[in-house]
Amino acid sequence: MVRKQLAALAASVAALLLPLSGTAQDKAAPALTLTRLDCGTVRVNQLNAFSDTLAYTGQSRDLSVGCYLIRHGETLMLWDFGLPVSLKNAELSREGAMSASMTRTIVEQLGELGIDAADIGYVAVSHFHFDHIGQLADFPKAKLLIGKGDWDVLTSPDKPASVNASPFAAWIDGGAPVEPVSGDKDVFGDGRVVMLNMPGHTPGHHALLVRLSETGTVLLSGDQAHFQENYDRNGVPTFNTDRADTLASFDRFKGLADNLGATVIIQHEPRDVAKLPPFPKAAE
Template identity: 75%
Template structure:
């Protein structure tokens, strides 16, 4: 009798399984496109080491921004240098200077995308080379680390923290979600903002799980170039050394365990890890 009951239950489950599979919605198509958001010429590379690792050195760093297509939703990760720097010449004054060749709006137009069609903007942190073109996307919902957001809205914030690009969101003109720890942006685990403080109080990186290429980790400013990544170097302007090193531990652990492609956003040698614009990784 028990045997017959087990067979009956098994048969019922077998018949139900195809129906359940049909009811499950297909995963949204996901892709990742790199956009050119400028170049920073670092005149004093030693600024990127609090242990004086790069005396007398200089280097050009890329500024990467990224378009994520998740089904019919569009997200930008990091918003690059301000367009006021378009065509600017490099100079030797100060630690660094910067230039922009083309704007985000111009590049998106080549893909047939209007600024108002961007649903989500996520920023790794509030430094000028990651939020410069944020005001061009006022219709988008903003995701930013909560501790960075707290500094931006605090009248007692440090003088070097510039809230101006965030004015629209600070004033209530746009939707904003301060991210306390990790955030699953689209609710399916495939686009994750991950809490990696230290460079700034609320610094985050982005994990994108592509079907073909596999997991991709976009570094924000966890590291700025390969040698900096390999040595777990801490820039002298980071807000917390211990947090930076702990975040390196988490970042590298994730990269190893997931078999992820690491994209150091400022590293020119990492540009080729993704297809050239306007192609996308999928």
């Protein structure tokens, strides 16, 4: 057990340190780009759902839903899968706790880029909540990368009724490859795209580090935070699975952001959309 833990720690350290040696700047390295896809809007009418200290009594706001296409040479990877297609052109409402809508599917946006769903080699999810897995099932042959803690919940016969495993059917049934990620995961082995272990929101929640040659280091938050004020306050949503883990992950996420001089993109923060080029352009 100790040897396995040391090996996992060494792999995480290697993933974060490798670009510092100059590997990421090697002119022979595959080209790397990051494109934001619009995966909808969530209207939150009771914002205190995102604060277990009731910091937002009486407040509401619209949150963006971002998905991301990563090109690593000839290999294509998607990070997060937005809202389900059933919510396309749904009406946003001021009634109830929240509502959600989307205007274009991931497949439609990929089509504008000349990409077919079958071209996607990797599908990676920050966590298993509905607004991050809604269109995952449209890519049933790609290799799935998911936090082990989340995978364990999805495949448990005792999973909570609130956890929807149906988008993962192709992988749970064995029809497509899956890699449950225990710690950090250097996706392509060159330190430029790294899944970062950030548990707390869910047991296997991850963020994503992307090191681009021109834009610099980008940190995609997953749901470490949902909007800027909650990021600033280290806010903990009422539905997170572990408060202590959430706060520890905030400490790590912000430490990495500061030490790497990273551009932080809070995936649900509309004000962060402009930090990346508008679709169909890509950050390089």
